[in-house]
Structure formats: structure tokens, C-alpha cells
Amino acid sequence: MKIKQVEIFAVNLPLIDPFIISYATYPNIQSIIVKMTTECGVVGWGESVPDEHITGETPHSTYAMLKNTLAPLMIGQNPMEFEKIHELMDKKVHRAPAAKAAIDIACFDAVGKKLGVPVYQLIGGRYHEKFPVTHVLSIDEPEKMAEEATQKMEEGYTSFKMKVGQDVLSDVKRIKAVRERVGEEIAIRVDVNQGWENSANTLSAIRHLEALGIDWLEQPVAQDDIDAMVEIKSKSTIPVMIDEGIRDMYNMREIIAKRAADKVNIKLMKCGGIYPAMKLANMAEMAGMECQIGSMVESSIGSAAGFHVGFSKKIIKSVELTGPVKFSKDPGDLKESYVIPNIQLNERPGLGVSVDEAILAELTQYSDLVE
Incomplete structure (x- = not known):
């Protein structure tokens, strides 16, 4: 061929x-x-x-x-x-x-x-049967984020990723508002997208967040500041996930050597696709670090590729690929596989996307x- x-x-x-x-x-x-x-x-x-x-x-x-x-x-x-x-x-x-x-x-x-x-049969076979779908809350006023979370709970969502990263005090208010509204049983993950910039700001935020039952804190500092991640991880009771700071095997090697994160967010757009993503997952598994498959908000095509990686690996514990439910139009049909609160892949050949x-x-x- x-x-x-x-x-x-x-x-x-x-x-x-x-x-x-x-x-x-x-x-x-x-x-x-x-x-x-x-x-x-x-x-x-x-x-x-x-x-x-x-x-x-x-x-x-x-x-x-x-x-x-x-x-x-x-x-x-x-x-x-x-x-x-x-x-x-x-x-x-x-x-x-x-x-x-x-x-x-x-x-x-x-x-x-x-x-x-299916693609997952080319990279190890299917391990997971389904994954919870995490709804992503874009940055907004605390009350508006809490209201959106309430609405999505009513639709069946059981986990949320909160986008923050403007200033620490405002972000803490956002997170507290959502936690108060959704209760203690709902999973909340906090993604700063580098917005707190350094370890000092991040540790200040963590002091306010440690009692809120946060699943993990994602990429609070600048992406290339691996040493700041090391400091935060050593002083935080909240698990720390690295995202923008992990792009390839060279980053992963340094993260593993320095024990810079508890979890890694692997994205196909950061590493070059399905084949390199599997290599990163294998490295993380050797180091005992749990993985997530995230996205740059792709259509059904890119999202399906990420799901095939996620569904094939035991060490991948969560997926955050929500593009198909965020678009008003999508050239693919993956949205049909989102049965809230879960995503379950079909068994069609290839990506399984028409x-x-x-x-x-x-x-x-x-x-x-x-x-």
C-alpha cells in the first residue's frame, strides 16, 4: 500500500x-x-x-x-x-x-x-471500555462558572476542568464558587495554562485550595520552567499535572529525572501524533506517572485519534477531548459516541469516524x- x-x-x-x-x-x-x-x-x-x-x-x-x-x-x-x-x-x-x-x-x-x-487494535488493543467525559469551564465570573457547572450537572456530567490563570485571588474565588455549587462528590480539575507564572504565586494559591478536594492542578507555571514544577510538587498536597511543559521525549526524560510532576497530559498536537504519544505513555508508565490524553480542541478526526490512544493504555486514567461537543458544526460524527457522562468508542475500522x-x-x- x-x-x-x-x-x-x-x-x-x-x-x-x-x-x-x-x-x-x-x-x-x-x-x-x-x-x-x-x-x-x-x-x-x-x-x-x-x-x-x-x-x-x-x-x-x-x-x-x-x-x-x-x-x-x-x-x-x-x-x-x-x-x-x-x-x-x-x-x-x-x-x-x-x-x-x-x-x-x-x-x-x-x-x-x-x-x-479500529486504530486501538494497531497500538495494543482496547483496554478501557469507557471514560467519563469532563466538561471544560472557560474562564468567566465566579457565579457564571458555578451556574454553568450546575447546568452541566443536570445534563449528567460528573467531572469538570476549570480554566483559570488570570490572577490568584480571582481564580481562587472562581474555584470556591464552583465547589460550593456542585458539592464534594463532583470531580474538579484546575487548569492554569501557565497563568500563575511562577512557583511563588502558585504556592500562594495552593494554600487556599488544599481544603477544596481538587483532583489535580495543571500547568500553573511557564511551560519551560521545570524546576518550578519540581518545587511546587514538593510543597503541594494537591497532585500536579504537567501539560504545556511536556511536548516530546526529551521533555519527558527531564520530567522523570527531576520528578517534576505526578501526572502528564499527553496531546497528539504537542508530540506529533499517535505513534509518538504511545512512546510518551510508555515512558510515563515506566516512571509510575499517570497519564491523561488532552486536546487542542480538535474536530471528530483529531479527537478520535486521541481517544484511540487513551482507550488502549492502562496508564492513561483520564481523557479530555471535548471538541465534538463544543462545535456547532463538525465534519465528523464522533459526537454520537458521547453518551453523557461517558464516551464509548465504536468498533468501526480506522478512527471510526465518518x-x-x-x-x-x-x-x-x-x-x-x-x-
């Missing part, structure tokens, strides 16, 4: 509500969708949602990277040769993980369809064909 052509689509995914985190507000999500076709007619779908704040990639740079460099490199290659595919990309381009993720995911989708098996090319065309800003 050889890759014959790659189509690239620059897409705007419309959000139902703006997505607000510490460093940006997103009215919609800019995504790059890849359609890979083999000589035998098998189609594999991939996706890239870059984030310049984390990987240094923008939607425009990622599109250009795929069109001019990575897609031409793939023509004539066998998508089953995952290790070789990544070696080719890594020798040609340093880093650019979100761009590489689109190629990686499309290869896995095509191979799964060719062999007639792509509606009419919706894709409607959402596409521009496109190119490489063959």
Missing part, C-alpha cells in the same frame, strides 16, 4: 460558545484537515490544530508545512511503516509536531481501514492537492 495523494483543507470549526483560557480567547478553532488517499483507494483522515503559544506553529505555517514539505514527502510511502514515516518527517523538519500529527493520524486511519480493524465532505467543504477556507 502506497500513498498516492494528500489533500489539505484549512478549516474554521465554529464553536457554540467562545473558548476562553489564560492566554487567549477563541471564537472558533482553526484546523487543518488532511485527506490521504492510497493507490488502492483507501482514504485516511488526519487533523492538525496548532497553537503558537505551545509549539510555535500557526495555522498558516502548519498549512504551508504540510503543502510544501510533509505531504510531498509522503507520496509513494507505505503508511503502515509508522516508524519510518516519522523518521522521514523528523529528518526533513525539526519539531513542527502539530503538522506531523496530521500525517500520522491519516496513516493510522488508512491502515486501520485497510486491515479492517466524514461528511459536504460539511467539510462548507467549513473550508482554502485547500490544495499534493500528488
Whole structure:
């Protein structure tokens, strides 16, 4: 099986509500969708949602990277040769993980369809039967976040990720308001997205939060400040998760050596796709660190890829892939698998996602064909 052509689509995914985190507000999500076709007619779908704040990639740079460099490199290659595919990309381009993720995911989708098996059967088999779906609360006033949490509880959600990271005192008020409203039994995870900047601010916040039963505190400091994570972990009774600070095996090696986190948030867009994500999960498992599969708010295509990794590994204890329930339109149909409060994958070959090319065309800003 050889890759014959790659189509690239620059897409705007419309959000139902703006997505607000510490460093940006997103009215919609800019995504790059890849359609890979083999000589035998098998189609594999991939996706890239870059984030310049984390990987240094923008939607425009990622599109250009795929069109001019990575897609031409793939023509004539066998998508089953995952290790070789990544070696080719890594020798040609340093880093650019979100761009590489689109190629990686499309290869896995095509191979799964060719062999007639779901992607999770290609990477270890299915371990988990289902995962709880965590609702993400964007940054807002304390009362509004508490009200949204109440509404989502009524819909069946049992866990929340709170986005914070503006200033410590305001963020503490937000977290307290939600905890008071939802009660003690509901899981709350706090994601700072680097917003508290340093260990001093973070430790100040932790003193207010330790009695609130927080599941974990995610990436409170600047992404490259691993030593600050070490200090926070050593002084906190709340488990600490690293997110923006873990992008590749080199980061993971340092995190393990310094014991800088209790948990790691693996995202396919940060590490380059399914194949590198499995390597990170294996490293974390060797070090005894639990993992989560997170997202950059991808469509059904990228979200499904993350779920296949999550469902295949024992060490992955949670997933936070909520894009398909946040979009008013999505070219894929993964939303059907969200049966609140859980997500349960289907058993269709490849990613298990059917792509509606009419919706894709409607959402596409521009496109190119490489063959």
C-alpha cells in the first residue's frame, strides 16, 4: 500500500460558545484537515490544530508545512511503516509536531481501514471500555462558572476542568464558587495554562485550595520552567499535572529525572501524533506517572485519534477531548459516541469516524492537492 495523494483543507470549526483560557480567547478553532488517499483507494483522515503559544506553529505555517514539505514527502510511502514515516518527517523538519500529527493520524486511519480493524487494535488493543467525559469551564465570573457547572450537572456530567490563570485571588474565588455549587462528590480539575507564572504565586494559591478536594492542578507555571514544577510538587498536597511543559521525549526524560510532576497530559498536537504519544505513555508508565490524553480542541478526526490512544493504555486514567461537543458544526460524527457522562468508542475500522465532505467543504477556507 502506497500513498498516492494528500489533500489539505484549512478549516474554521465554529464553536457554540467562545473558548476562553489564560492566554487567549477563541471564537472558533482553526484546523487543518488532511485527506490521504492510497493507490488502492483507501482514504485516511488526519487533523492538525496548532497553537503558537505551545509549539510555535500557526495555522498558516502548519498549512504551508504540510503543502510544501510533509505531504510531498509522503507520496509513494507505505503508511503502515509508522516508524519510518516519522523518521522521514523528523529528518526533513525539526519539531513542527502539530503538522506531523496530521500525517500520522491519516496513516493510522488508512491502515486501520485497510486491515479492517479500529486504530486501538494497531497500538495494543482496547483496554478501557469507557471514560467519563469532563466538561471544560472557560474562564468567566465566579457565579457564571458555578451556574454553568450546575447546568452541566443536570445534563449528567460528573467531572469538570476549570480554566483559570488570570490572577490568584480571582481564580481562587472562581474555584470556591464552583465547589460550593456542585458539592464534594463532583470531580474538579484546575487548569492554569501557565497563568500563575511562577512557583511563588502558585504556592500562594495552593494554600487556599488544599481544603477544596481538587483532583489535580495543571500547568500553573511557564511551560519551560521545570524546576518550578519540581518545587511546587514538593510543597503541594494537591497532585500536579504537567501539560504545556511536556511536548516530546526529551521533555519527558527531564520530567522523570527531576520528578517534576505526578501526572502528564499527553496531546497528539504537542508530540506529533499517535505513534509518538504511545512512546510518551510508555515512558510515563515506566516512571509510575499517570497519564491523561488532552486536546487542542480538535474536530471528530483529531479527537478520535486521541481517544484511540487513551482507550488502549492502562496508564492513561483520564481523557479530555471535548471538541465534538463544543462545535456547532463538525465534519465528523464522533459526537454520537458521547453518551453523557461517558464516551464509548465504536468498533468501526480506522478512527471510526465518518466524514461528511459536504460539511467539510462548507467549513473550508482554502485547500490544495499534493500528488
